Amino acid sequence: MKEQQVTEERKDKKGVLYIGIDLGTSRTSIAASNGVRECVWSYVGYPKDVVSRKLLKKDKLFGKEAVEKRLSLDLYRPFQSGAIKYTTAEEAGIGKEDLDKHLQAAKDLVKHALTLAKPRKDELIFGVIGAPARASLQNKQALMDACKGCLDSVMVCSEPFAVAYGLDLLDDTLVVDIGAGTVDLCRMHGTMPSADDQITLTTAGDWLDQQLYALLKKKIPDADFTIHYVKEIKEKYAFVGDATDPVLVEFLVSGKPTMFDITNEVRDGCRMIIPPIVTAIHKLISSFDPDFQERLRNNVLLGGGGSQIIGLGRVLEETMVKMLGSGHVTHVDEPSFAGCNGALKMAHDMPEEYWKRISAATTAA
Template identity: 55%
Template structure:
């Protein structure tokens, strides 16, 4: 985030809608200066032929509705990133990579409409991107935003979370998303590349692991990776659970109950070592005078922060390395978008990039 050659002369005070957009692999959230906010699954679907178009009565579907009609549509999860490709596990997804860029643009346009801008509003948007988004993906985001947004700034997702909660000094943010976990050290100024680590130990990796473990344990059962994601969201826990986790899966069309307690636990545990390793690395490289403060200021964000007991599991690991305290953000679905909105309202003109239509 540096002063920009294409910056507007000044930032307008009226006739402008500021928005923060968290454009995630799994969910997209928007928070706007007119008080509107919403969150949807990052899924876009286009009816596959004239029949499906007639039946559905529209040419684009979004979020949960898009997924419901996946058999009648070409379905995109356009923000896919990280090492785990959902498309490999569900053949219905992302059939035509050339249309992914269009799907990103349509998704942005859709969430912007959900924020209800007035027709004549200029839209200034801060978009949260992964901590180490490559130049290529930043360019792809800007290209997708052209014609949808007027002025844009891209910032790292964990930075947006910390900014929104005013955790700006000696804080370490761990944002456990779907495609990636982004870790970012905050020291009172804009984070530099060496303050950030992105790893693929995140929600999609848990889904993939659980999918594979269940396939190995119960080869007779039929299920999709999306069903497995649902089991994880309902049952993922690192704390001791009293009740065994039982789910119903079809076996050659007949529903049967399976105990998946051990598999859920093993899948969730599989992402912890890499996250803690990166956390340790970022703390260990920091100024030794302030390491203790940072250790006690670990902020856990993103959908994956809802894994029951994950905060305590990370604290236990930190204790082996000198102690620490982990706090979970209150609203994981909106923490990134809220922070991005605060940034949009605070950042002066020179940091913005004006987009030509």
């Protein structure tokens, strides 16, 4: 876990609002000790020119509203490229200027999420934020920078660890959190997970959208559609087992809405997400203490938005039985909030002196 005190002085504040934030590539979720739980799509838009500013009457738009008004906006998805969360700017292929814009958008998004948590003016805000399992120190620092000026004290923890912590599954569990930017795996064995206990894959929801887009373009080359539309289709119809009903969807062909049966494309595309996950599960189990491997095998926990692909748990189980002899997979109850709920629980469980100590240490530094 990495920690930092945000420098802003707030001496007049008395109470503490604890918060857990999941700064997701696709959704930012926040849970607070005052009972608020909110979720916003991780999009930030800034009006493109004076006309759009006049039309929209705002300087910044967030979430679904930003996507809907995207033609008038410079639209950012601050965590999409991965540079902030799990790789370097060079690896993600974005320049310094672009990275700064993403960081600014991330800051604005955090600020917006915090307003949704409705802190009182006299409260200090102590927060735990989730980061991908294998995020580097540099990435964690970037996430904390995004919270600078908004939170009084911040800690960063691994996303799948937060999921497990929130559900009190601290041992004998293999968490698989299928997000938009990353699939994060973490084996829990009663202590803080180390780097060897965790794997981050980039074959997650966004990647799946691209695979589906390519399959659909191949099937209907004359149709006009965007990646946003493909994501919508996926979230409505994604499945990996045997089809029960055909997937019939309208596409625009030369401006004319036309219905297509895309059952096979949806299934074949969604199945692409499975092999890397099974390989990673296999790696984490087979490299574990042999006396405990069976327990892990029989306790795989799926979370994250991507875990809602229909039939995924059963197909993963079948594949594990073939590869590893057995496998039992369950789902978290609330895929969108499991991460921030766990982060909030961690924030609560950390003694107040601990938060203050971080604060004192950093102020002195």
